[in-house]
Ligand SMILES: Nc1ncnc2c1ncn2[C@@H]1O[C@H](COP(=O)(O)OP(=O)(O)O)[C@@H](O)[C@H]1O
């Protein structure tokens with residue numbers, strides 16, 4: 001196998017996981033993209049540059065998440081490059097619940113695969129998705145970042161022979177009328193930290209209610225947006241995370257009190273409200289609810305997932 005000469009660029013979308021009741025399983029790709037350009041160098045060394053989100057804060061060495069993911073792909077393919085140059089143009093805010101880490105992982109894996117001629121013959125899509133889920137630790141963001149649109153993902157049951165757990169992802173329809181408005185707070189929270197706030201077990205009644213709402217959400221997103229408000233009620237994670245993001249939960253409460261289908265995006269603290277059409281009167285009205293100092297984006301659903309330019 002040989003490396004590709006010259007730079008290769010991939011773009012990868014932001015994602016919103018959970019969407020209310022779909023904890024660790026539902027995810028939606030959004031049209032806000034990071035762009036990664038990689039090039040194989042014939043001499044040894046690693047050159048990483050970052051502009052935008054994470055500039056000045058993410059490491060620029062082997063511990064950089066895109067580089068780690070690229071190394072994982074080269075490992076599976078069985079060929080590490082002599083040297084590597086990577087430039088990241090990041091638009092997805094970090095640690096805000098908009099899937100920046102999944103974008104970095106999927107982007108890195110796809111970029112590395114594209115830098116090896118015939119790389120997809122060894123690292124096929126299924127293996128790539130499973131590798132990404134393993135690095136991220138949960139599959140709900142990596143699925144829409146890779147496939148685009150709305151995805152349902154999860155882990156298969158453990159094999160009786162004790163072989164490695166495998167993840168699955170199914171992409172399903174999204175009504176073209178649906179768009180979102182996201183409200184991004186100034187200060188972020190690390191996903192790992194707020195996963196630690198969740199209890200080991202939940203009441204059976206909560207689990208039952210949540211299962212009903214997440215099933216309804218699949219139908220609502222597919223062609224019944226009038227049910228989105230009811231379908232976005234969560235019973236498994238948002239309330240437990242309130243102490244780490246009280247302003248976000250307060251905004252969710254306020255929006256829901258006015259009948260808006262609002263949720264915490266991913267592990268938070270971004271708040272996402274479902275809407276219909278980015279330029280609509282509804283999104284303009286929603287944008288006016290943005291708390292002072294926060295950033296608001298009106299976004300379409302991304303249907304492409306990761307792309308090689
Ligand atoms: N593009 C990136 N390049 C390097 N590191 C990244 C990138 N995106 C995310 N990370 C790492 O992942 C962390 C955020 O991941 P996480 O806490 O899962 O939040 P989220 O994925 O919701 O933005 C960042 O603080 C940074 O360490």
Ligand SMILES: N[C@@H](CCOP(=O)(O)O)C(=O)O
Nearest residue numbers: 017024097098099191266267
């Ligand atoms: N299901 C996860 C989703 C984390 O998404 P992120 O965008 O915040 O990384 C969780 O709720 O912990």
